[in-house]
Amino acid sequence: MSTETQLSSRYNPHDLEPALYERWEKGGYFTADPVRSAEPYTIVIPPPNVTGYLHIGHALNNTLQDILIRWRRMQGKDALWVPGTDHAGIATQHVVEKKLWKDEHLDRRDLGREKFLERVWAWRDQYGTRIITQLKRLGCSCDWSRTRFTMDAGLSRAVLTVFKRLFEEGLIYRGDYLVNWSPKLQTALSDDEVEYKMVKGHLWHIRYPMADGEGSIIVATTRPETMLGDTAVAVHPEDERYKHLIGRQVKLPLMHRLIPIIADTFVEREFGTGAVKVTPAHDPNDYDMGLRHELKMINILTPDGHLNDNAGPYKGLEILAGRKKVVEDLEAQGLLIKVEDHEHSVGHDYRSGCVVEPYLSKQWFVKMKPLTGPAIEAVRSGRIQFVPSHYENVYYHWMENVRDWCISRQLWWGHRIPIYYCADCGHIWCEVERAPKGCPRCSSPRIHQDPDVLDTWFSSALWPFSTLGWPDKTPELDKYYPTNTLVTAHEIIFFWVARMIIMGLKFMGDIPFSKVVINPLVMDEHGKKMSKSSGTAIDPIEVIDQICADSIRLTMASYPTQSRHISLSDKRFESMRNFSNKLWNATRFVLMNTEDLSAESLAAGPDPKFLELEDKWILANLNRATQQATAALEQFGFDAYVDSVYKLIWNYYCDWYVELVKDRLYSSDPAGQGRLTPASRTTAQVVLVSVLEQILRLLHPVAPFITEEIWQNLKSRWGNGNSRFDSDVLMTARWPEAAPAAEGEAAIESAMNLIQEAIGRIRAIRGELNVPPGTKVDIDIVTSNTVRLDLLDLQQHYIRNLTAIGELRFGSAHTLAGFSSTAVIEDVTIHVMLPEELRAQERTRLDKEIARLEKGVSGAEKKLSNEKFIGGAPADVVQAERDKLEKLKIELAALAAKRKGLE
RNA sequence: GGGUGGGUAGCUCAGUUGGUUAGAGCACCAGCCUUACAAGCUGGGGGUCCAGGGUUCGAGUCCCUGCCCACCCA
Secondary structure, three states, X not given: OOOHHHOOOOOOOOOHHHHHHHHHHHOOOOOOOOOOOXXXXXXXXXXXXXXXXXXXXXXXXXXXXXXXXXXXXXXXXXXXXXXXXXXXXXHHHHHHHHHHHHHHOOOHHHHOHHHHHHHHHHHHHHHOOHHHHHHHHHOOOOOHHHOEEOOOHHHHHHHHHHHHHHHHOOOEEEEEEXXXXXXXXXXXXXXXXXXXXXXXXXXXXXXXXXXXXXXXXXXXXXXXXXXXXXXXXXXXXXXXXXXXXXXOEEEEOOOOEEEEEEEOOOOXXXXXXXXXXXXXXXXXXXXXXXXXXXXXXXXXXXXXXXXXXXXXXXXXXXXXXXXXXXXXXXXXXXXEEEEEEEEEEEEEEXXXXXXOEEEEEEEEEEOOHHHHHHHHHHHHOOOOEEEOOOHHHHHHHHHHOOOOEEOEEOOXXXXXXXXXXXXXXXXXXXXXXXXXXXXXXXXXOOEEEOOOEEOHHHHHOOHHHHOOOOOOOOHHHHHHOOEXXXXXXXXXXXXXXXXXXXXXXXXXXXXXXXXEXXXXXXXXXXXXXXXXXXXXXXXXXXXXXHOXXXXXXXHHHHOOOXXXXXXXXXXXXHHHHHHHHHHHHHHHHHHHOOOOOOHHHHXXXXXXXXXXXXXXXXXXXXXXXXXXXXXXXXXXXXXXXXXXXXHHHHHHHHHHHHHHHHHHHHOOOOOOOOOOOHHXXXXXXXXXXXXXXXXXXXXXXXXXXXXXXXXXXXXXXXXXXXXXXXXXXXXXXOOOOOOOOOOOHHHHHHHHHHHHHHHHHHHHHHHXXXXXXXXXXXXXXXXXXXXXXXXXXXXXXXXXXXXXXXEEEXXXXXXXXXXXXXXXXXXXXXXXXXXXXXXXXXXXXXXXXXXXXXXXXXXXXXXXXXXXXXXXXXXXXXXXXXXXXXXXXXXXXXXXXXXXXXX
């Protein structure tokens, strides 16, 4: 929009956005400077998965971060938003393996570890920047010069340094553990990678004969094949049915092994038969019972999900085939008592979708208990605050019930565990500097490194300090750590937020951030999870293409951020696009009507002598919106922030202010009177432009593109010699500070309210009685209140200009003759003179009004006749109720009298 | 099974320590191409605030019980 003659009547953002972004980026405005003395404000991005593409959750999360960063930057802070991606071990390896198979029909093992990793890096170099590019489309003002990747050299050094220290302190250990095993991916999964789904299955009742041949006990199970690994049967210690059997032995069918009947309170008496088989190596609850009762743990599975040697005759069968055979054999032996339908929850690998098997294997762990104390304290003491605060309970709950963290992943892509094993003396040690040549204990050259890599979250946990240069002491680390705010989704409070707090306290000796803002989950418009398969997923890039980046940002930010999830409807994008268009057109109006406004006049500001009521009113509202927007942002109330600026622009500036100044703008007669003088016109122009300029600043953090575009246009016209335009770009202009409410503001507000109310009543009468818009009507405004009479009389141009008026009279008595429709605002009565044939319609309209008022009167009277109310309620509440009743009574009397005259 | 959040207009949601006649956007109805904007303007209809109890002068708001929904954990 270089000159106003080229302005389109519709906002057309598509060419503007990339150009503006390039200008910001080239100008270096995103770059933080540790040398600057300005106070820092820092956010580290939740690193998106390097294989990922921008989804709607990212759009929300990053919009909120960008609002905070842009706002603080405008406040003069040295704002740093650290961007980057994580290497997403399983996801990335999976993607590259799939591609390798599709393109070359090769398995990763065909290539070997080194060659395969070269391929992954090549893939990452080619595709890993996609999501970064998409963040730029969204307008994110990250400091791209500090982009990090969890696998880059610096961050890898941080990972090894942390590993070594934890290992040396005995906080990393290797243990047998029942892990969630994905037979398909052949790796252990963290608890968080397991998705529980309700599955329709069966409950098999199986008879286990007593070892001494006297009777039997019946157990119920959902996974009969695991009986091959049973090492006990458990009953509740107080279960009268089984009490006498505790301590005796049963003969495990098919395997012919003797196993004990044990007592454990874990057993639910009501479930199944009240007796459960115990398979410690293949069920987490059984595992715990196994530990409690020192039971044998028999693994019956191979890593790829087949039955192994311990399954005897069933060896080699795949799990489900094994189940079928076991059930058949039990039935053949008459040991299968019954089969019931049963729905139960089954863990699935959230990536491959396969059923997760609890599986006993050697893994590396981080001991969590010793680390949680300071992390809990950091939140309890308030040094770290969650927003909304109720998420703190979620955090405590997890921290207090924390389990050790399995950090091994059976993958090639990731930080390889720096542990070595000696084949000769069995020594196990950690080495991070360089690959060792031999065993430090026995000097044997027969050593090998652990083949596994670390969980990706291990490196993400270090993100707030590793990205700033740790373990080196850098100026960045010194200035920007602890960071200020973390914005993320609640589902990763455990595996990311909590671990960052732990690691930050452990290795930096300080919290990683002081505020954790939890943004809601984005659901579809009916509150269900979005999914590609059901077609409910919204692609933010598509929205940007079709609508624009500002609108998607406005939409995301306008949802209530304190709720748990938001139901996103694409209608909202449209309404925000309309809003952008509204602002655009308001600008067109301003530019069209200020062509003769000089830079000097604007720089000088409005002349107080010529400020009209509407000027004072919009300035007061601008100030209030500034105060509200700032307060909202301080409390992370993004929706309240957007709402206050939205209302300022649309409902105050466009709906009223622009309409009210039109007469002044349009008057060009040098000999004009009153408000229609050249000086008044200039004043209106100055206010019009200055308010718009401040609106742009207020809106910039959420809608950076359109505001920058318009602001540049204002700057090019009026920038000379005006300190308001000192900054090269809006994004580094100063955030406005609200002034204390000016004296007389309440009077201005109430005068304007009366006028707006009067205009509204006249419009409503015309609308309800279907008076054609072009028809001019005579109006008689009557009141005995001289203050109001003077005000209305003096400011009658507002009413004249905003409604189609013939004759307009003011006085203490109704002087116009003929039929009229009547509205009452307290002691002011407005008569709208109309043709006689509308009499019936007016009666109906009045009846409705009277009924409304009567309801109010009786309500207020009831309250005021209650002595307990008079005595119990605060005096101001009682007075307000009296005032209300008074007002309603006056209005009601006036309308009732009028109604009577219409009979 | 445990935990957390929620149930307010047809839809999505606001509603500040309890205090005017419960609001907004979208949708709907009626009328307008009024020289910034039809992606607009003006007016209108629409709610037993999930149910039941309690506290209180006063409850959408606080407490209890129940029902329903969502998410997290097991």
